[in-house]
Amino acid sequence: MREKAIYILCFLGACLMIWNLHxxxxxxxxxxxxxxxxxILFIHVPADFMGDILYTIAxxxxxxxxVKKDLRYDSISVACIxxxxxxxxxxxxxxxIWGKNQWGIWxxxxxxxxxxxxxxxxxxxxxxxxxxISEPSQRATMSAFIGIFAYADVPLVMMAIRLPNVRTQHPxxxxxxxxxxxxxxxxxxxxxxxxxxxxxxxxxRLHQESNxxxxxxxxxxxxxx
Amino acid sequence: MDVTNLKxxxxxxxxxxxxxxxxxxxxVSRGRKIDRELARLKSLVEDKERS
Numbered sequence: 001m002r003e004k005a006i007y008i009l010c011f012l013g014a015c016l017m018i019w020n021l022h023x024x025x026x027x028x029x030x031x032x033x034x035x036x037x038x039x040i041l042f043i044h045v046p047a048d049f050m051g052d053i054l055y056t057i058a059x060x061x062x063x064x065x066x067v068k069k070d071l072r073y074d075s076i077s078v079a080c081i082x083x084x085x086x087x088x089x090x091x092x093x094x095x096x097i098w099g100k101n102q103w104g105i106w107x108x109x110x111x112x113x114x115x116x117x118x119x120x121x122x123x124x125x126x127x128x129x130x131x132x133i134s135e136p137s138q139r140a141t142m143s144a145f146i147g148i149f150a151y152a153d154v155p156l157v158m159m160a161i162r163l164p165n166v167r168t169q170h171p172x173x174x175x176x177x178x179x180x181x182x183x184x185x186x187x188x189x190x191x192x193x194x195x196x197x198x199x200x201x202x203x204x205r206l207h208q209e210s211n212x213x214x215x216x217x218x219x220x221x222x223x224x225x
Numbered sequence: 226m227d228v229t230n231l232k233x234x235x236x237x238x239x240x241x242x243x244x245x246x247x248x249x250x251x252x253v254s255r256g257r258k259i260d261r262e263l264a265r266l267k268s269l270v271e272d273k274e275r276s
Binding site: 094215 | 234237252269273
């Protein structure tokens with residue numbers, strides 16, 4: 001059942017991606033100032049969106065773990081954060097390539113870019129610290145605290161381009177500049193395609209976590225024998 | 226079709242797919258390691274219970 005769901009999600013995600021690429025290349029004209037490099041944003045923006053959705057789910061499950069002490073919530077948190085961090089890395093790298101074309105530089109210590117890099121590093125820290133703690137409930141508690149702390153950066157990234165008196169190199173979202181109609185479809189399809197991919201990866205990761213819990217309990221059993 | 230900056234589009238899409246592929250490969254290799262460890266521990270527990 002789980003494997004079937006993974007295959008179906010991968011198939012749907014692939015279909016949506018192929019359809020989206022076809023739509024972008026056949027129906028859309030390259031943007032005047034950016035040329036074809038502007039189409040990088042159809043991967044860049046949905047990747048950030050997906051990362052933030054997964055981090056928000058992780059925040060909820062981190063809190064739920066601390067309240068209920070159920071290790072299943074910890075498994076969901078780590079699955080969300082790992083897949084989310086991969087999407088944020090995609091966002092950072094594609095953004096850097098887009099920036100090289102548009103601004104002539106790979107990186108600038110702009111508020112938006114810096115907070116986004118901080119977000120990536122904070123969640124990477126979560127993933128690096130986790131394996132260092134061997135006791136499962138201690139690991140889950142520590143991870144939940146780090147997960148909640150790291151989320152503080154998510155609203156900062158969102159606000160970074162909206163704060164008054166802050167000049168940022170990063171463009172405003174198209175939804176706020178009135179340009180949404182022409183590019184709405186590839187963005188929405190891109191988000192759904194990446195959502196399918198994220199769900200498939202999450203299912204794989206959750207299965208691994210449940211196996212890991214079984215390994216922990218077998219180790220305890222072996223120790224007791 | 227105007228192909229201005231096609232090079233950067235290629236770089237962007239390639240980078241995204243390379244990251245996703247590496248992540249999937251990492252998941253697969255970790256999954257195999259976990260499965261092996263699980264099988265090893267199960268047989269160890271069975272052996273201990275028998276003896």
